[in-house]
Amino acid sequence: MSEGEGRRGRGRPRDERLDERILGATRELIDEVGYHQVTMEAIAARAQVGKASLYRRWPTKAAVITDAFATELVAPSAPDTGSVGEDALRFLRDLRQTLTLLGGPSVVAGAVAERGEAGQAELREILRSWSGPGAELLRRGIGRDELAASTPVDVVVDGWAGYLLYRVVFARVVPSDDELRALVSLLPTT
Amino acid sequence: MSEGEGRRGRGRPRDERLDERILGATRELIDEVGYHQVTMEAIAARAQVGKASLYRRWPTKAAVITDAFATELVAPSAPDTGSVGEDALRFLRDLRQTLTLLGGPSVVAGAVAERGEAGQAELREILRSWSGPGAELLRRGIGRDELAASTPVDVVVDGWAGYLLYRVVFARVVPSDDELRALVSLLPTT
Amino acid sequence: MSEGEGRRGRGRPRDERLDERILGATRELIDEVGYHQVTMEAIAARAQVGKASLYRRWPTKAAVITDAFATELVAPSAPDTGSVGEDALRFLRDLRQTLTLLGGPSVVAGAVAERGEAGQAELREILRSWSGPGAELLRRGIGRDELAASTPVDVVVDGWAGYLLYRVVFARVVPSDDELRALVSLLPTT
Amino acid sequence: MSEGEGRRGRGRPRDERLDERILGATRELIDEVGYHQVTMEAIAARAQVGKASLYRRWPTKAAVITDAFATELVAPSAPDTGSVGEDALRFLRDLRQTLTLLGGPSVVAGAVAERGEAGQAELREILRSWSGPGAELLRRGIGRDELAASTPVDVVVDGWAGYLLYRVVFARVVPSDDELRALVSLLPTT
DNA sequence: AATTAACCGAGACGGTACGTCACGTCTTTAA
DNA sequence: TTAAAGACGTGACGTACCGTCTCGGTTAATT
Numbered sequence: 001m002s003e004g005e006g007r008r009g010r011g012r013p014r015d016e017r018l019d020e021r022i023l024g025a026t027r028e029l030i031d032e033v034g035y036h037q038v039t040m041e042a043i044a045a046r047a048q049v050g051k052a053s054l055y056r057r058w059p060t061k062a063a064v065i066t067d068a069f070a071t072e073l074v075a076p077s078a079p080d081t082g083s084v085g086e087d088a089l090r091f092l093r094d095l096r097q098t099l100t101l102l103g104g105p106s107v108v109a110g111a112v113a114e115r116g117e118a119g120q121a122e123l124r125e126i127l128r129s130w131s132g133p134g135a136e137l138l139r140r141g142i143g144r145d146e147l148a149a150s151t152p153v154d155v156v157v158d159g160w161a162g163y164l165l166y167r168v169v170f171a172r173v174v175p176s177d178d179e180l181r182a183l184v185s186l187l188p189t190t
Numbered sequence: 191m192s193e194g195e196g197r198r199g200r201g202r203p204r205d206e207r208l209d210e211r212i213l214g215a216t217r218e219l220i221d222e223v224g225y226h227q228v229t230m231e232a233i234a235a236r237a238q239v240g241k242a243s244l245y246r247r248w249p250t251k252a253a254v255i256t257d258a259f260a261t262e263l264v265a266p267s268a269p270d271t272g273s274v275g276e277d278a279l280r281f282l283r284d285l286r287q288t289l290t291l292l293g294g295p296s297v298v299a300g301a302v303a304e305r306g307e308a309g310q311a312e313l314r315e316i317l318r319s320w321s322g323p324g325a326e327l328l329r330r331g332i333g334r335d336e337l338a339a340s341t342p343v344d345v346v347v348d349g350w351a352g353y354l355l356y357r358v359v360f361a362r363v364v365p366s367d368d369e370l371r372a373l374v375s376l377l378p379t380t
Numbered sequence: 381m382s383e384g385e386g387r388r389g390r391g392r393p394r395d396e397r398l399d400e401r402i403l404g405a406t407r408e409l410i411d412e413v414g415y416h417q418v419t420m421e422a423i424a425a426r427a428q429v430g431k432a433s434l435y436r437r438w439p440t441k442a443a444v445i446t447d448a449f450a451t452e453l454v455a456p457s458a459p460d461t462g463s464v465g466e467d468a469l470r471f472l473r474d475l476r477q478t479l480t481l482l483g484g485p486s487v488v489a490g491a492v493a494e495r496g497e498a499g500q501a502e503l504r505e506i507l508r509s510w511s512g513p514g515a516e517l518l519r520r521g522i523g524r525d526e527l528a529a530s531t532p533v534d535v536v537v538d539g540w541a542g543y544l545l546y547r548v549v550f551a552r553v554v555p556s557d558d559e560l561r562a563l564v565s566l567l568p569t570t
Numbered sequence: 571m572s573e574g575e576g577r578r579g580r581g582r583p584r585d586e587r588l589d590e591r592i593l594g595a596t597r598e599l600i601d602e603v604g605y606h607q608v609t610m611e612a613i614a615a616r617a618q619v620g621k622a623s624l625y626r627r628w629p630t631k632a633a634v635i636t637d638a639f640a641t642e643l644v645a646p647s648a649p650d651t652g653s654v655g656e657d658a659l660r661f662l663r664d665l666r667q668t669l670t671l672l673g674g675p676s677v678v679a680g681a682v683a684e685r686g687e688a689g690q691a692e693l694r695e696i697l698r699s700w701s702g703p704g705a706e707l708l709r710r711g712i713g714r715d716e717l718a719a720s721t722p723v724d725v726v727v728d729g730w731a732g733y734l735l736y737r738v739v740f741a742r743v744v745p746s747d748d749e750l751r752a753l754v755s756l757l758p759t760t
Numbered sequence: 761a762a763t764t765a766a767c768c769g770a771g772a773c774g775g776t777a778c779g780t781c782a783c784g785t786c787t788t789t790a791a
Numbered sequence: 792t793t794a795a796a797g798a799c800g801t802g803a804c805g806t807a808c809c810g811t812c813t814c815g816g817t818t819a820a821t822t
Contacts, residue, residue: 199770202812231803532752566757609808610809
């Protein structure tokens with residue numbers, strides 16, 4: 001017995017449903033007024049929740065907002081069609097959609113701007129979850145001799161992420177399929 | 191002849207020296223305390239300027255800060271060494287330095303996050319000034335038959351800018367010369 | 381039954397001690413720098429209170445200041461020595477002291493000048509509290525046949541109040557006991 | 571002798587018409603928005619005058635406003651009907667009208683509240699101009715043996731002024747003719 | 761006639777205080 | 792102990808006036 005979900009505490013247990021009510025309200029508000037107009041007080045009011053319940057769960061506004069979207073940002077999968085070009089295209093489309101869903105520069109850039117050094121770690125974790133599958137499909141391509149063994153995998157993957165970030169978040173022009181294909185065409189195929 | 195510097199308004203003209211005093215104070219403060227600790231009141235105090243003089247010139251804090259850096263961000267030149275690989279490397283080093291000088295994610299990301307749709311145009315203008323010289327050197331390379339005629343110039347340039355943005359601003363790891371060279375190695379040389 | 385001190389709201393109740401801390405700080409500041417130098421920010425700082433707590437209680441600066449003194453202006457008592465002349469003299473001395481304590485024209489006149497129509501009602505209430513005891517002692521004098529039954533009680537009392545207001549607040553010369561006695565001598569004794 | 575309207579100076583002479591334009595605009599604004607809403611900038615705008623022209627003529631806002639009304643407040647005359655009671659009644663009616671015209675507490679009280687010690691002298695001068703004629707008619711009454719020789723003239727006159735000030739400015743209820751008559755009836759007629 | 765100097769309207773200048781808003785914390789009653 | 796409500800101290804916001812200071816331009820009296 002025992003085992004460690006442990007300490008149920010003595011008082012009233014936390015209402016787990018509040019978490020999603022809060023994050024939902026946060027997402028709604030960001031959609032409506034943009035990252036920087038969102039206030040903790042508005043979130044609390046919208047979610048019909050006391051401010052204390054908010055701060056009991058997240059230490060700061062940026063944390064709430066990051067979480068509100070982190071749960072939406074599924075890591076892109078690493079497709080395996082047998083062709084590295086096709087895999088890459090699918091991967092880039094997934095990433096493009098994820099970034100587009102974030103609703104413009106507000107969320108990503110806002111989160112970057114506002115979080116202290118501590119919060120940066122969490123953000124980097126998300127970024128890494130994007131990079132992993134990309135690297136994986138490239139290495140599979142190298143294994144199949146589709147790509148040169150010297151392919152700088154990390155640089156390519158970061159270039160992909162950077163390209164999409166730059167286009168979608170900063171320049172605010174979502175790249176077309178043709179542009180994604182052009183990006184793929186730069187791969188050093190054998 | 192003549193041409194129109196035209197009739198200045200009737201009241202006391204604005205003191206042009208204040209503009210630079212304000213932007214200088216803004217740059218100092220960002221260096222010292224970071225984007226989000228900067229306040230309009232601190233800027234005014236540091237520049238020895240009334241708050242009204244600030245708001246007479248810029249409508250919002252983000253506008254001041256963007257301007258403070260827009261004036262510093264010189265468009266990177268398009269070097270012409272005769273070798274597209276060498277040109278590209280020099281260009282990327284310039285761009286890397288510019289972004290690094292911006293002092294981390296705070297400034298760029300903060301500016302993106304905070305500005306309304308109107309201000310985005312200005313930012314895009316800055317981004318375009320980065321792209322121009324990069325495209326130029328690539329086209330020269332194509333002209334010299336160093337690069338394939340099919341090279342997707344815009345995609346390459348945006349990929350470069352995005353890569354550096356992603357690494358410097360978001361991941362906060364400044365790329366090494368080797369990494370820049372790896373990026374250059376992806377160019378479709380003939 | 382019961383009757384309604386009623387349901388206090390659900391949130392944290394207002395800290396009643398702050399009220400007096402604020403009013404005390406206000407009185408100190410008026411004494412030190414005068415009505416028009418007093419600022420809400422100075423009051424808040426002196427009282428160790430947030431500005432919001434001030435504005436939660438009073439809508440405007442004039443309201444705070446009026447209240448600061450309203451609580452000090454005790455209604456003059458209606459002395460009962462058996463002689464209406466003696467009663468009147470004591471009453472006038474009390475009133476003279478109260479007005480003198482207000483520290484010159486600043487407070488009363490300032491409060492009058494600044495408050496909107498709403499606040500005027502409150503001021504009139506204070507004025508009425510001055511008039512009541514004066515009328516009372518005059519009526520006792522009529523009852524004892526010291527004064528003519530036709531004495532215009534209200535006019536006399538308002539004349540007294542006006543005389544003191546005029547002398548102390550506007551002309552800024554505090555009336556002597558002899559002058560008060562001269563005022564009393566005008567009463568239509570039988 | 572000559573005597574000194576003197577020194578016409580060399581530059582452009584002041585435009586005398588501006589004085590009345592400014593004072594007129596001031597009176598209009600006080601009527602419209604009340605003493606404390608009046609700003610120097612609004613006066614200048616309304617009078618179509620530069621702020622410098624305002625400050626060239628009056629050192630402070632209170633000075634402008636006081637002047638704006640000082641020119642309207644004609645000193646009450648000392649009527650001479652042969653009956654001190656009738657004289658007093660007419661005098662009080664004049665005074666009542668003057669005070670009523672001032673438009674409520676704003677002007678008088680505001681002027682009192684705001685002026686420094688220096689400006690108080692000017693106000694007292696106005697008050698004295700009210701008292702003079704009142705004292706005069708009382709002394710004539712004493713001379714005609716209508717009033718007791720012991721009548722405390724100054725106290726009576728100040729009581730009248732105070733009564734009207736109190737009623738019109740502070741209590742904001744203009745006294746009726748009957749009330750004025752009751753005031754007169756308190757005179758120690760022989 | 762040319763010069764000089766004070767005037768004019770306009771409006772920018774450095775300040776100061778305003779009243780509002782959001783932060784993150786604390787304090788109440790109720791479950 | 793958690794919940795909702797909402798008061799708390801703090802501090803920045805953007806606005807409004809203050810009284811002063813330039814501007815370009817006008818209007819006499821003096822050279």
